[in-house]
Amino acid sequence: MNNFIKISLPIMALFCLQSCKNEDSSAWSNFKPLNEIEKYTQGYYAASLGEASNLKNGNAAVYVDFSDGLIQAYSENHANGQIIQAITNKLVNPDIEWFALGSSKITKLNLASNQIYNKVTDPKEYKDIMAPIKGALQKITSSNNDALLITDFEEYTSDGKEQFENYPKEYFTNWLAKGNSITFFYTDYSEINKKSGITTSKHLYYTVFTHGKATETSMVSQIRNALKGRVTTKIFELNNSPYTISNDYGGKDKTGIANKTLSQVATTILNASADKNLPYEVIGIENKWDDGLDKYVQNIIQKEKGLFMNKLLLNASDQSSYKLKKIAVKVYDISDDFEKYARCNKAKNHIPVLTKNDKKDLVWDEKSKNDPITVECYQPNEKTIVPNYLYKSKDLTANEWSEVFDVDSGTFNSHLKNDPKKIELKLIFHKNYKKDNFKKEDALIRIDYIIEDVTFNDTNPQLNDFQWASSTVKGNINTSLSEAIRNTLQDPRVNQKSKILYSYFIKFGNTTSTSN
Numbered sequence: 418m419n420n421f422i423k424i425s426l427p428i429m430a431l432f433c434l435q436s437c438k439n440e441d442s443s444a445w446s447n448f449k450p451l452n453e454i455e456k457y458t459q460g461y462y463a464a465s466l467g468e469a470s471n472l473k474n475g476n477a478a479v480y481v482d483f484s485d486g487l488i489q490a491y492s493e494n495h496a497n498g499q500i501i502q503a504i505t506n507k508l509v510n511p512d513i514e515w516f517a518l519g520s521s522k523i524t525k526l527n528l529a530s531n532q533i534y535n536k537v538t539d540p541k542e543y544k545d546i547m548a549p550i551k552g553a554l555q556k557i558t559s560s561n562n563d564a565l566l567i568t569d570f571e572e573y574t575s576d577g578k579e580q581f582e583n584y585p586k587e588y589f590t591n592w593l594a595k596g597n598s599i600t601f602f603y604t605d606y607s608e609i610n611k612k613s614g615i616t617t618s619k620h621l622y623y624t625v626f627t628h629g630k631a632t633e634t635s636m637v638s639q640i641r642n643a644l645k646g647r648v649t650t651k652i653f654e655l656n657n658s659p660y661t662i663s664n665d666y667g668g669k670d671k672t673g674i675a676n677k678t679l680s681q682v683a684t685t686i687l688n689a690s691a692d693k694n695l696p697y698e699v700i701g702i703e704n705k706w707d708d709g710l711d712k713y714v715q716n717i718i719q720k721e722k723g724l725f726m727n728k729l730l731l732n733a734s735d736q737s738s739y740k741l742k743k744i745a746v747k748v749y750d751i752s753d754d755f756e757k758y759a760r761c762n763k764a765k766n767h768i769p770v771l772t773k774n775d776k777k778d779l780v781w782d783e784k785s786k787n788d789p790i791t792v793e794c795y796q797p798n799e800k801t802i803v804p805n806y807l808y809k810s811k812d813l814t815a816n817e818w819s820e821v822f823d824v825d826s827g828t829f830n831s832h833l834k835n836d837p838k839k840i841e842l843k844l845i846f847h848k849n850y851k852k853d854n855f856k857k858e859d860a861l862i863r864i865d866y867i868i869e870d871v872t873f874n875d876t877n878p879q880l881n882d883f884q885w886a887s888s889t890v891k892g893n894i895n896t897s898l899s900e901a902i903r904n905t906l907q908d909p910r911v912n913q914k915s916k917i918l919y920s921y922f923i924k925f926g927n928t929t930s931t932s933n
Contacts, residue, residue: 444789450759482568519545563636583900701927859926
């Protein structure tokens with residue numbers, strides 16, 4: 418192995434003597450999570466980047482607008498009959514709740530599966546008025562599971578007036594801000610208002626609210642499969658995470674480290690992109706970032722254009738909602754935060770056991786009393802963990818290291834222009850790199866690709882499909898839905914700026930020698 422990889426044995430021995438002499442006597446003296454990061458990185462990723470706070474629970478649901486106006490959606494466009502049959506056949510099961518919208522009420526359909534199918538697919542059942550679409554949106558977006566809303570989005574106030582205000586905005590924004598998405602499958606039809614006599618071109622929207630990241634079992638995937646090869650609809654997606662990233666390293670056990678010699682001392686601990694379809698990977702590098710490694714880095718900068726990592730591919734072809742302009746790289750020392758998470762996780766495995774003393778009071782048993790982790794992490798004679806051992810993700814700005822790495826902007830810009838479906842992201846050393854910028858030799862760092870500049874795509878002509886000529890006020894255009902979509906995508910809580918696209922977790926001075 419190359420000289421820069423070798424570690425001086427006498428120095429290591431001296432370090433060991435010093436550490437043994439000054440051994441920490443606390444509850445955590447023998448707990449070294451940074452020496453076994455493979456045990457905690459998956460949980461840490463979920464907890465620190467927020468996925469764990471958006472857990473799915475409860476049942477998925479379908480809400481059907483039974484207003485009499487929708488009869489014309491089925492009679493004017495027979496494709497809607499095919500769609501409703503295909504969707505109902507796919508989604509009628511005990512794990513999905515069905516609701517009817519009408520008469521200003523949301524009514525659960527406590528019916529057998531064949532009765533639900535017969536009701537939903539029979540045009541004669543669509544004879545109600547005043548479907549509470551806003552109420553359905555509130556119910557859907559306050560839940561934590563997938564939902565389907567079938568409606569024309571034509572909402573009326575309690576006194577029977579057509580709603581022109583962008584009433585869905587609040588619900589769309591809150592749903593997307595939690596890391597969810599909304600997919601509109603929709604068709605065209607013509608409607609004649611019986612009272613006004615006005616004829617208008619409208620759309621029937623099969624709107625799917627997807628909780629978290631869509632998977633093969635998500636409702637949106639089931640609906641795509643139900644319609645595949647049968648009927649074609651228009652599709653529009655509200656999603657502040659429309660881009661996907663994959664790596665092409667030639668195997669799950671390989672890394673994207675470009676330099677061959679440096680890659681020999683790197684271990685893939687977890688390739689979550691390949692294994693779990695999640696945007697991160699965990700790498701261990703045997704060497705510390707010391708003077709020997711820095712000399713090698715200087716050689717990479719001078720002779721290899723500073724290329725550190727490559728073969729990471731970004732698909733940014735979906736520009737329907739946003740136009741991607743620029744990405745950037747952020748580097749954080751997460752060593753302390755990772756250890757904090759690991760301790761909190763470890764504490765959960767040391768729940769005290771309660772027993773009764775002579776006074777018949779509940780107290781810890783002897784084993785719990787003598788467990789230093791239990792003693793430190795739990796309220797005395799209770800099973801309540803102390804607040805300091807409940808991990809919460811935090812802002813790591815104070816731990817950011819500047820001018821260590823950067824993105825190869827030349828490659829990014831040309832690929833974005835010429836082949837946005839396959840943009841190679843190349844991680845290079847920053848033009849102002851120096852060893853002092855790497856502030857801790859054996860740090861666990863997180864390198865994030867983030868969106869630095871993105872704009873709402875207000876020129877997308879498909880946005881016009883979410884407005885219609887009013888059927889109650891001649892000459893008026895109902896823009897309640899289109900304005901809700903526009904304002905949702907422009908909302909700072911939803912806008913993609915600073916959003917993390919992909920993360921490398923890299924431990925230097927790593928002792929893990931096996932890949933998972």
